[in-house]
Amino acid sequence: MASTREAMLDSAITLFRQRGVAATSMRDIVEHGQAPRGSIYHHFPGGKEELAREATQRAGDFIGSLLTGLANDPAEAIEKFIGFWRGALASADFLDGCPIASGALSDEARDVAGAAFTSWEETLAAHIESKGVPVDRAESLATLAIASVEGALIMARAQRSDEPLRRVGQELAQLI
Amino acid sequence: MASTREAMLDSAITLFRQRGVAATSMRDIVEHGQAPRGSIYHHFPGGKEELAREATQRAGDFIGSLLTGLANDPAEAIEKFIGFWRGALASADFLDGCPIASGALSDEARDVAGAAFTSWEETLAAHIESKGVPVDRAESLATLAIASVEGALIMARAQRSDEPLRRVGQELAQLI
DNA sequence: TTGCGACTATGACAGTCGTCATAATCCGGC
């Protein structure tokens, strides 16, 4: 059972969201996950880089599947997507961010984060396009939706309020 | 002359944009600005926290004044705002981010970043409102514009492309 | 029971971090 491995990945995601990749140490991660420090390099021979990349991949897949599963109605998908983030923010006192954004701002996992964003964009664009919107426009709208949510998450953290997410959700609802 | 001080602030902004606050050391900053290491705590008795806060404030004011100065036409303001970021991204191989986003993701300057975002929102909302848009709507649109640009910057960095910024600009132009 | 591979415990390494104390140097007013 790779439960130690998974505990480390989950702890990494949690801490990366709160503090970012650079500000999170390996010792923090194993301590948070009550994982043995001695086996870091057994499970992740590539060290912090491998851990950061895999954690970002895992988080990106999770949110991506959430996006895929959310109805065929893109408006509903976006509404639920924003609801998901508002819930996450509120339960963390506005100190949690998006794990993919954390990965994007690191050297180690930047490209993994980029691939995750691209995948989200394609999923959402396909939803929008299926409602009769031209391809180009659907792509632009999908990018706008994801970008504005990511940006709103950063603003929400800085302002310690979910007002940015509320406003963005309001505008996106009218738009899609 | 406070030119050493200013060199340190400018270097801090540059490095924060590239690597984030946590991944930038005091030694990096003085070295980048060719400033004397010995006088760090002469100019910034509060240490890294004071430096990070002041750098974030300075950068926020600069971009804020840029936003204020940009015409009365909000559409043109946003277009130029996005053009500014596209130029910055291109000339840095997509490795530079927004200094306020970096501040927002740090412990030290989070609230300073929040105030900067709020100030930008108010400036932009006032522009939009002056074109006959109801207050609430103007505020939502301003937040959407800033959030989507911030998010697009992160996506652009991750994907090493300015396509996100291009798409967001396209959508915002239609919207405002 | 024995053996072997997977996993963990512990401590150490070289390096870097923020911070600061101390001493040296610079430079404008007398």
Add this chain to the structure above:
DNA sequence: GCCGGATTATGACGACTGTCATAGTCGCAA
């Protein structure tokens, strides 16, 4: 000239970082 505050040079401190080597423990197969 020369004094005094502003500024800089240098080196050190304790803490922390990622990484790894070594030794130990565990559970399953033979």
